Amino acid sequence: MTTYIGLLRKDPDSDFGVDFPDFPGCITAGTTIEEAVVMAREALGGHIEAMVEDGEEIPAPSGLEAVLADPDNKGAVPILVPVELPGKAVRVNIIVPDRDLKAIDAYVKSHGMTRSGFLVTAAKKAMGARGKHA
Numbered sequence: 334m335t336t337y338i339g340l341l342r343k344d345p346d347s348d349f350g351v352d353f354p355d356f357p358g359c360i361t362a363g364t365t366i367e368e369a370v371v372m373a374r375e376a377l378g379g380h381i382e383a384m385v386e387d388g389e390e391i392p393a394p395s396g397l398e399a400v401l402a403d404p405d406n407k408g409a410v411p412i413l414v415p416v417e418l419p420g421k422a423v424r425v426n427i428i429v430p431d432r433d434l435k436a437i438d439a440y441v442k443s444h445g446m447t448r449s450g451f452l453v454t455a456a457k458k459a460m461g462a463r464g465k466h467a
Contacts, residue, residue: 335418337394338372341366350440351412354400355392356380361445375446385419406444431452 348362349369363369371380381391400406429437441451443458 334415335394336398336415337377339412339414340406341369341412342409351422353377354403354406355395364394366371370412370456374416375444377414377416379450381416382419383447386449391418
């Protein structure tokens with residue numbers, strides 16, 4: 334498990350937003366702090382999975398001092414976001430009924446996830462529910 338720093342921000346008349354200094358463009362939000370923290374973990378996990386799928390290098394986590402020294406981060410509240418870094422991505426072919434695939438794609442789009450990330454998460458959840466971890 335690796336921990337990255339997320340920055341919790343709140344403007345008047347907005348939800349709680351979270352962005353990641355180590356992952357420009359990776360942002361999420363929640364209506365409560367608790368929801369924003371949950372969404373931060375999901376967004377970061379999905380972002381990292383997409384980077385791995387694209388063959389991009391995953392950066393090492395920045396230190397708190399460096400993040401807080403950036404003037405753009407003034408007023409943001411740092412939160413620690415643990416994420417499991419994936420192993421090497423392997424392409425697989427699966428057959429899924431089209432209506433199920435459409436439902437999966439709609440869900441992942443609305444939750445800022447990738448299809449692959451969602452399917453792996455669902456599989457891990459199912460295996461955990463049965464006590465069969467890989």
